[in-house]
Amino acid sequence: MKNDYLDINNKIGILISNLGTPNSTSIKDLKKYINEFLMDKRVINLPRILWIPILKLIILNLRPRKSAKLYRVIWTNEGSPLLSFSKKIVEKLSTILDKRITLALGMRYGSPSISEAMNIFRQEKISKILVLPLYPQTGSPTTSSTFDAVANYLKDIPWMPELRFVSGYHDQDDYINALVKSINACFKNNGKPDKLIFSFHGMPYRYLEKGDPYYCFCQKTARLTSEKLNLNENSYDVAFQSRFGPDKWLEPYIDKLLIDEATSGTKYIQVISPGFAVDCLETLEEINIQYRKLFITNGGEKFEYIPCLNDGDNQIKLLYSIINNSIKGW
Template sequence: MPIENSAAPASHPSVKFGKVGVLLVNLGTPDGTDYTSMRRYLREFLMDRRVIELPRWKWYPVLFGIVLNTRPGKVGKAYDTIWNREKNESFLRTYTRNQSEFMAERLKDLPNVVVDWGMRYGTPSIASRIQALKDAGCDRIVLFPLYPQYAAATTATVNDKAFEKLLSMRWQPALRTVPDYHDDPAYIEALANSVQRHLATLDWEPQMLVASFHGIPLSYFEKGDPYYCQCQKTGRLLREKLGLSEDRFMVTFQSRFGPEEWLQPYTDKTVEKLGRDGAKRIAVINPGFVSDCLETLEEIAEQAAESFHHNGGENFAHIPCLNDSEDGIRVLEKVVRRELQGWV
């Protein structure tokens, strides 16, 4: 007998279905800047096997014996300098929520689409939001890791966590994972627009535009991760879009952690060298970050600026991420509409 003609048990709740979910997922954020919140966040992040690929017997003594006892206080102080006081949360959470709300507004012409957001580490979790979308009647979900360039430590671990949730579900939604968009013309145009708009507010012109991407260990690249190549292509396309010569633009990598060699050139060493070598005016953009966060607001806008000035530089500009700007949302919308094709 067809299911739709069968009488459900009296105690069985009504089942919603027929909608399509869009889940925007960013890296994550601590719930507060206090030691306990930071330790909880760092523990989840640094236990991810995609992030730290060392054998557990080698990594855990370092993680639990040193890192989780020393870094929460230090990182908490850094977060405190860039905390969104008005909402008592990190700007990454603020911007990701805004991106979700603006996306929902832009997709109002698709009444069956439900937009939500989550974090790989911290709250709201990927599992909780997939469940919420399923409960809202979404039997198909577009999972959108908010990383323009693919890396196993970012995009793949978001996908892993979503698949892990599906393992526990009796009625799984169909899942589409959004691929990287490192060379999408709309993304490159949005980056170029943001550079031009920001530089137009300055009364000086940078001698060098530095495109700083988050780094990964060199060994990850050597094992086949495409991240380095995609960052280089994003950089080249942005430089060409801006009409800059190769001697006025460079790609660098930031945020290295631990003793292992990471992708080079390193952003911090590059900024120091530019100052020592006589550059007086530079600007830095972070094309790999969809939203401003600790790595952009504190590591670049504060630390890198201070380092540049200390080494002889005079003018330093940090160009904000696309965040929840009109251009930024337009890029995300284009990607989402492309991935929804055939479902709506």
């Protein structure tokens, strides 16, 4: 019997994954996206008997309309910035990686999905796959959830490729150096701020209590970056954003920190979000619009947001290095 999966060409599949985005700014598409996102047990680890009624009866009747308005503010002619930047990353990597490599983009929620990306590899008879989630600081709701999606795709089919998985890169030199370059460029163009804030996406505090290392990885990223920038401990802070619900989340909360800084006399703030590989709703709207307004209205005078690495040269160099190091021996 012929073995179609005999890897005579030594082909490799690279799955580039990110969180995802709604297909449009319509309330219908937002409702579909939010439902998929918040039904993930890695994202909301409450008992289903408690959580599902809250989600279906309350959140999905309120949040999609509000979120649709926010997405419309950042939506571009190319659609979602997160999806647009992610596609450009794949396109640029495709031009410089070995020709035996096939890249596919798969979002954890929304489209194109991880299943769609895995289908590409399966159709091309690729038996070696590297999964690269674009989450520098690995955590259960992000990186672990990506692993779940890949495993869930494979569990009911007879194809079992050889898998390698990149579980974060929060302290890799190329990543830290890329952040340093971005921050130094902002310092050069806009002046050095009174305070630099490293803002990471928050998560409920109970995740940390149960052993999720995400908080520690965030702290290490900020420490390594600040050391290379020669910043003293009073010139930067680490904060967490995007919390919702009544539970305690990782602290300090960036909104409270910005108010404290503004009311205590800090005039100039710069904010960078190292946990986001590409700009998205949480950076372009939440930070650059909401938090800018919050800081200024409470007495601050100047606020600069430092963009994500996006599809810039530093990002491409970083991911190129991660991929080549991860596929050694293949």
